[in-house]
Amino acid sequence: MINKTVFYLFFIVCSLYNATLLAAEAVSYTKDVKPILDSRCVACHACFDSPCQLNLSAFEGLQRGASKNPVYDHQRFRAVEPSRLFIDETSTAGWRNKGFFPVLNEQAQSPEANIEKALLAKTLLLKRENPLPEGKLPKAIELELERSLQCPTPDEFAKHQQNHPLWGMPYGLPALSQTEETTLLNWLKQGANSDAAKPALSAQAAAEINKWERFFNGTSLKQQLSARYWYEHLYIGDLHFKGHPNHEFYKLVRSKTPTGQPLDELKSVRPFDAPGVARFYYRLRPLTSTIVDKNHFVFELSDNKMQRFEALFLKPDYRITQLPGYESQAAANPFKTFSQLPAASRYQFLLDDAQYFFSGFIKGPVCRGQASLNVIRDQFWVAFVKPQTAVDRQYTEFLANHSRYLQMPASDGENIGFLEWREYNPWQRHYLQQKEIFNTALQQPVDLNLLWDGGGDNDNALLTVFRHFDSATVVKGWLGKPPLTAWVVDYPLFERIHYLLAAGFNVSGTIGHQISTRLYMDFLRMEAENNFLKFIPLNQRKALHDSWYEGIDLKIFNFFETPTFNTDKEPAIPYQTTAYKDEFFQRLQQRLGRAGGQPDLINRCAQTTCNDASQIDVLMRQLADLKGKEIGILPELSFLRIKTANPAKDRVYTLVRNQKLLNVSFIFGENLRREPEKDTLTVIPGFLGSYPNMFFGVTEAQLPAFIEQLKHSQSTADSNLFYSTYGIRRSNPEIWDYYDWFNQKYQHEQPESWGLFDMNRYENL
Secondary structure, eight states: OHHHHHHHHHHHHHHHHHHHHHHHHTOOIIIIIHHHIIIIITTTSSSTTSGGGOOOSSHHHHHHOBOSSOSOOTTOSSOOOOOOBTTTBOSHHHHHHTTOBOSSOOSSOOHHHHHHTOHHHHHHHHHHHSOOOSSSOOTTSOOOTTSOOOOOOGGGHHHHHHHOTTOOSSTTSOOOOHHHHHHHHHHHHHTOOOOOOOOOOOHHHHHHHHHHHHHHTOOSHHHHHHHHHHHHHHTTSEEEETTSOTTOOEEEEEESSOTTSOOOBOOOSSTTSOOSSSOOEEEEEEOOSOOBGGGOOEEEEOHHHHHHHIIIIISSSOOOOSOOOOOHHHHTOHHHHTTTSOHHHHHHHHHHTHHHHHHHHHSSTTOOOHHHHTTSOSEEEEEEBOOOGGGHHHHHHHHHHTGGGGOOGGGGGGGOOSSGGGGHHHHHHHHHHHHHHHHHHHTOOOSGGGBOOGGGTOTTSSEEEEEETTEEEEEESOOSSOOSOEEEEOHHHHHHHHHHHTTTOOTTSOHHHHHHHHHHHHHHHHHHHHHHHTTSOGGGHHHHHHHHSTTOOTTTOGGGSOOOTTTTOOOOOOOSSSOHHHHHHHHHHHHHGGGGOOOOTTTSOOGGGOTTOOHHHHHHHHHHTOBGGGGTTOOSEEEEEEEOSSGGGOEEEEEEEEOOBSOOOOSSOGGGGBOGGGOEEEEEESOOOSSOSEEEEEEGGGHHHHHHHHHTOOSHHHHHHHHHHHEEOTTOTTHHHHHHHHHHHHHHHOTTTOOBOOOTTOOOO
């Protein structure tokens, strides 16, 4: 009897053990694991700013592992090889040769070893053993972006665990749920395999790819040069076929192989680098990584877009006599490379999708760049000079003849030093002088007709740029209250910004390259500002300009003075008030009509248009009117969720704190130029920005108290009370529910432009 009982107990235990093994074996990467990685880990681990370069947006990133080598290095005197996922290496062995170490077990396989040897498992279990304390996180959890990352290998983890017990994953955030953690650990025990098959293209997608690749690879000289221009501008974003599923995106790449063969992408750092092969082909590579908002901006391809390309570049009457080469100094200068293409066509190509191209240098794959972004204000408005179609031949010739003076730092490659950038100053001034001579000869009045009207319905005609310390966002229309500065951009400016900050920038480059890029951008910002000043009465220009460059002795730093070209020419605008800047803004937006975008009824509410506002809108306007010390405790970017009885109907607003600086003329010492008493707040219905610094959750009934308490929270005690009442702190277990809700809401409202928000900048308030 005893033996039979033991036998049955043994049978039951074995059955349970086998069932457990079967359950572990049944864990699917695509169905079970990837959703967890996307919703919890990709929140920090995507793009170049992934801590320790651990990119979890694709299984290939898990296989690649982590690295101690930083992508962002402001003290690098030699350029390093880039480490772009899917491009610079495609094998695990190749990544190991580049210094990446595993986060999964790559030794002898067993359920125990697959946990013991997997860095991913170690970091999860460390968080489970050492949960976050409640309230504001202790200083032991370092959150500064410039912090020195530890990046321990599996063999170093025991010491790391002893020194930093609170550094489990997710870092500085609550642990995964027990179900999520168990799923990941079972998958790791099972061997961390992927069941993800290569995405199969639908017949519809394959047909579109084939059509566009044939178009991009046309054989005539005109087609080849035009395609090179399109590629050097479209490569940076995510391409989407109109009418196709919202999750299907593509990268335009250069491949050694033609359509119909497996893609073999060139590994060039910049889009204008020499291909290194006798023949290459433009191809569309499907995106397989999880889409994240910080580097996701969409260019839509359609039959109408192809016809537009043809109308701008292929049908006009001009000849290409010889294709340009890829010699580095010339290839980095688009005014040399594309001198044979009509300037008006190039410019109109950029204008048609101005937000996309501004996003290229505002929201590109660099992902992080405080040293370059502090060249711009926290909020400014952008308008564009209309294309010079009537004098296109003369203008094209003018730009070709002066291309030398439009050269940019990338022309010197990685060898540019700290002082070489100074040679660009006289070149810039010479170009501006010649540009004024050319424009004066045209005898065009400086009035609103000089500005692009979007063709009547293209809402790219006006843009707003918001800077959030080391990231930024560009949106269509003019949002927020009238800013301190505005830019008026012409074709050479637009093109140079792209080739300076996007096509010509190397995140793996030297400190000389990075500093030269930042300093050259000063020229471009000042030129755009000075273009705007020409629409202001002559006797008001200096005062307005000086308000942008406070704290600088112009007698010493004459570099920042406004050039005096054509200062005797008054604008042909019949101003009705002395508030010239605001009147210019109002007149232009009214003139553009639909192309000027929807009116901002939260931040700039004319009483005649706001009488039918809801109670929430009225309160949001009160919030938007706060400034200075009244918003002193807010971070730069917050998401405010107004909760209702039905979560699906909850409303969301983005709160953007615009920090006022005396000037934006220096790379360092930004805190020394702060004027916090002049900070303003912009309130945007919906979502703006990729890196929220804080989540707030309030009911409609709590809104008045939320605003009033914010307004009077100026001490540390007041701040703590405010955030403990309304904020979702990093230690709050609800933060994941809020993160999921915000992502789902964003996806529902903007399915094509949606991507996951990033938590790397979430503050400890």
